[in-house]
Amino acid sequence: MFDADRMPPAGPTDPAMDPQSSVARLCAIYDPLLTDPEFALSPRAEQELKGLAAIFDLDSARRACEVWTDLRPVLTRHSPARREQPTAEHDGSLSLTLMVVEDDPEMAADLTDVLTEAGHRIIGPFHSAEAAEVSAALHPVDLALLDVNLSGRQSGVALARTLKDRWGVASLFLSGDVTATARAADQAEAILIKPFSGREVLDAVARVWRGIEVRR
Template sequence: MTQSDAEQDLSTQIGENLPYLRRYARALTGSQERGDRYAAATLETILADRSVMMAGLGVKPALFRVLHSVWKSGKTDVIFDSDDALFGAAQKHMAKLTENTREALLLHTIEGFPFGQVAAIMDIDQSEAEHLVQTAQREMADSISGRVLIIEDEPLIAMDLEGIVADLGHRITGNARTRDEAVKLGRAEMPDLILADIRLADNSSGIDAVNDILGQFGTCPVIFITAYPERLLTGDRPEPAFLISKPYQQESVRSAVSQAMFFASTETLRA
């Protein structure tokens, strides 16, 4: 393979993993716009010096390693609006966490990196990566409990999600199988968190259901679950900070629920 071919192959692989890099950055910041600034800064860093893509690590973890270095150094030239109340509240919450715990938790449970790769991305020992994830899970689970609305049309999945949420100490306000049911439940009791599938029983949209609830009754963090995450990670429209792929791992749901409740500034989609 020539150098030109190798560079083209690297660019292709980076492009394939860019949606997931953006998802990670968005979950870190709680905002699509802020997350995309970090993703863009990551690409600029790589363009300036291809050697930052750590050899032997694999393209995806190497890409995340560069983003992590950008995140830690703050080299984004972004001036955050101090009048952004949600972002300010999120920063206060994050300040209570042990340093580096949230990053490790996201990398391991949402992005699915094994502890060895989490350690390489964060430039720490594997034992420390494992300890950081355990610490994050404990600190977030102990910090906030609230009301959760589940929007899911598959009964077995709905029951599983209810069990996960209840085990975390949250109260389920109900489970909706359609858009209309979701709005009715949201009207009866506004949740602190919504956990929603995209495609519902009557072919209505979970995205529409969530937007109806938030538009009529107020804002809250949202976690979307879908079998086709790549269709929503396009950058063409607002994207959710937390997007879980089906089939999901229970640990991924636990992590997303804890972080969404803790961070409380996730964005939703507009259909």
């Protein structure tokens, strides 16, 4: 369950909230690890990487290259609204057919209410990937909002892959499992990490859809 008007608190000592810790700066520091796992980081850079890993609940005891491989997709795809004030990108004129797949009943109900009130048509909500997959064959869908970890046999990641391959439907991941989401970030257009507000969801949908439209 989420509060449509609540923003996540920002801790004053949280390095991910530091305006100087932009994604571009972090990529400049740590991207050499992607091509050279033995790349030597400064003590300060190593400390910051461990701090970022802790914030996103990633195992910081691993090699720096492994930590950055998991952390980078989260930072580059994670909604910027979690570090800034809401941008209100959804102006009420956008109306999409959205599939919601979320196995938490309260969260599913909240998502459905927020999206419906904003003018979107909802397919679902579904608690399992199997039910959502059947429905996708019957209903045109503009965008899918998927929880990564579902209670059925298939995960949200597998469903995202199926939706894309079979029907060309893009996905927005909604998850509290940062590690699993980071490893599957290439399957989604964007990521929202729980907890999030209703405004963050609407803004993320608007941003993702705008990006899809630009590519067409």
